[in-house]
Structure formats: structure tokens, C-alpha cells
Amino acid sequence: MFDLTGKTALVTGATGGLGAAIARSLHAQGAKVVLSGTRESVLAELAAELGAKRPDSAFIVAANLSDAAQVDGLVAKAEAVAGSGLDILIANAGITRDGLILRMKDEDWETVIKVNLEAYFRLARAATKGMMKRRHGRIIGITSIVGVTGNPGQTNYAASKAGMIGFSKALAQEVASRNITVNCIAPGFIASPMTDELNEAQRAAILAKIPAGALGEGSDIAAAAVYLASAEAGYVTGQTLHVNGGMAMI
Amino acid sequence: MSEVLERVRKIVIDHLDADPDKVTEKASFIDDLEADSLDIVELVMAFEEEFDIEIPDDSAEHILTVGDAVSYIDGKLKS
Numbered sequence A: 001m002f003d004l005t006g007k008t009a010l011v012t013g014a015t016g017g018l019g020a021a022i023a024r025s026l027h028a029q030g031a032k033v034v035l036s037g038t039r040e041s042v043l044a045e046l047a048a049e050l051g052a053k054r055p056d057s058a059f060i061v062a063a064n065l066s067d068a069a070q071v072d073g074l075v076a077k078a079e080a081v082a083g084s085g086l087d088i089l090i091a092n093a094g095i096t097r098d099g100l101i102l103r104m105k106d107e108d109w110e111t112v113i114k115v116n117l118e119a120y121f122r123l124a125r126a127a128t129k130g131m132m133k134r135r136h137g138r139i140i141g142i143t144s145i146v147g148v149t150g151n152p153g154q155t156n157y158a159a160s161k162a163g164m165i166g167f168s169k170a171l172a173q174e175v176a177s178r179n180i181t182v183n184c185i186a187p188g189f190i191a192s193p194m195t196d197e198l199n200e201a202q203r204a205a206i207l208a209k210i211p212a213g214a215l216g217e218g219s220d221i222a223a224a225a226v227y228l229a230s231a232e233a234g235y236v237t238g239q240t241l242h243v244n245g246g247m248a249m250i
Numbered sequence B: 001m002s003e004v005l006e007r008v009r010k011i012v013i014d015h016l017d018a019d020p021d022k023v024t025e026k027a028s029f030i031d032d033l034e035a036d037s038l039d040i041v042e043l044v045m046a047f048e049e050e051f052d053i054e055i056p057d058d059s060a061e062h063i064l065t066v067g068d069a070v071s072y073i074d075g076k077l078k079s
């Protein structure tokens, strides 16, 4: 089950905590992975780690997702370095620029929408072209619990993540007949270098809201990505899979 | 038969998996060849690639039959 041998995946934000975990898991299931981010040396390290396990199985294409031209070219570049058409797109890169509405600058709004939502549209558009021809594809957007529940100080981020969900549902309906599925994964609170910095009181306050009593791990999100990318999930489309320890039940 | 017609027919037959006998100039993509709206978009993209032309959306809307495609592409190639 969940074998991805012979499949090619593009993972954006592969320099980050969740992106790297997702890339490792897809790779472990047999997929070729193309890693993207802006920090080339970090990408190269991960590619070397994965490449050592299986030759010609990990590639990198650096791209800045706030630049439309770079986003538009990313899928074609990924297919060129991997030498195969894209089967799986994981739109995982994302940023926050938090602030209460009265203090939110135009630029904070625009950058977050651009990197989180517009890049997803551009990548999905580019990926769909080849996937339609090949009659197979898996498009997965990493959204957030906040896109569904909201969170003060994150109007821009919540809008971008909710936008990803609506976008995915519409696209899922357009391409379902071509054997392409489009789904989102909505992580809750996942342990990261940022959460490591929280003090005891902050940590306790967060944990009090999570029935599972613990933060999630990158591997929890990666497992959801493997499932949605697999042949076994072919009948699942337009959905948002919430991975949050019960923090919100939707 | 014109060369353009031959190339258009080939794309349509391949793409829609259509019976070659049915792919005449008069054949309507939707009514005779069972294409859906996504097929039409894909066909238009395939024509663009094959003939190295651009077909804007408002022109694509008027391409309903194989013959429509051929005359549109003929016009584009001559201009």
C-alpha cells in the first residue's frame, strides 16, 4: 500500500520543517522528489541525503515564489531536472506576516497572498497541463487549521489558507474526470524550531487546547501527504484532511 | 484534403479517441464527437502547440466543429 515507485513529486518549501519531512516520506515510499525553496545550500544537503539512499532520486530547483515568473517556470524546470512528468505537486511553502488589522500594511497582505495563495494557483495551473495529458495527478496544498477557524492577528494568513481550500475544491471538480485529485492538508500546531522557543506557560496554554495533549510532528503531516499522493486515495478529492490532535473537529 | 485538415483530424482522433470516419469537417466536437468542455480546452491547447499559434478565448468559443478549427487555423497561418 501507498507505494510511490515511479512517481515524481515536486515539494515547495522543502527547506522548511514540514516540507523536508514530506519530501523524506514521499522519497521513502519510492518517489523521485524535486526539492524547491530559496536556500540552495539547504536544498542541496537534503538532496544529497536522499540521493545517497537511491541514485538519481532527488533533485533541486531553487525558486522565489514571490516572483510570478519564477513560479510559472518551476514545474517545467522540475520536470526537466527529474527527466519525467510531474505526478505529485505538494504546495507547501508558506509564510506569515502577522499583525492586527489596524496595523496591517498593504505589503504584509500582498506578500502573504502572493506566496501562499497565488503561487499555489500558478503551480497548480502549470502542473495540471501535463497531468491532464497523462491522465494522472495528485495536487496537494498545505493549508492550515487557521484557514478554517481563524486566528486574531492573522487575517492575511487565514485568508490565504482559506483561499487555498476554495481553490482546491473548484479545481478538483474541473479535473476529476482526468484522474487528477486535488486536496489540502490542514496542520494544527506542529513542533518546529519556533515552538521550541516557547516558555512553559505558553506551551501549557497551547497544549490545553489540544485533546491529544501534544504538539504534532512533521511526520504526522508527511503521512497524510503520502496517503493523499497514493493510488489508494484516488477516490478522495476536494477534501481537507485536518491533522491537529483534535484541536478543531470540522 | 488540406494539410491543415489532416493535422487537425489527427489531433482530434488521438485526443478524443474518436472513430476516424466520424471526424469530418462538419463534425461538432460536443454533439458528434462526445467531447466535454475540458476536452475542448485541451484540443485548443493542442492546436496552439501543433501550429505554433495563439488562440484567444473569444476565438476559441467559436470553434465548434472540425471545420471551424481548420478555417480559423488557416486564417491565422495566412496572416
Ligand SMILES: NC(=O)c1ccc[n+]([C@@H]2O[C@H](COP(=O)([O-])OP(=O)(O)OC[C@H]3O[C@@H](n4cnc5c(N)ncnc54)[C@H](OP(=O)(O)O)[C@@H]3O)[C@@H](O)[C@H]2O)c1
Binding pocket: A012, A013, A014, A015, A016, A017, A018, A019, A036, A037, A038, A039, A040, A063, A064, A065, A066, A092, A093, A094, A095, A115, A142, A143, A144, A145, A186, A187, A188, A189, A190, A191, A192
Ligand atoms: N508548523 C506549523 O505548525 C504549521 C501549522 C499550520 C500550517 N503550516 C503550514 O505548513 C507549511 C510549512 O510550514 P513549516 O512549519 O515547515 O514552515 P517553515 O519551516 O517556516 O518553512 C517555510 C518554507 O516555505 C518556504 N518559503 C517561504 N517563502 C518563500 C518564497 N518567497 N519562495 C520560496 N519558498 C518560500 C521556505 O523556503 P526558504 O526558507 O528556502 O525560503 C521554507 O522552506 C506552510 O505553508 C505553513 O503555513 C505549518
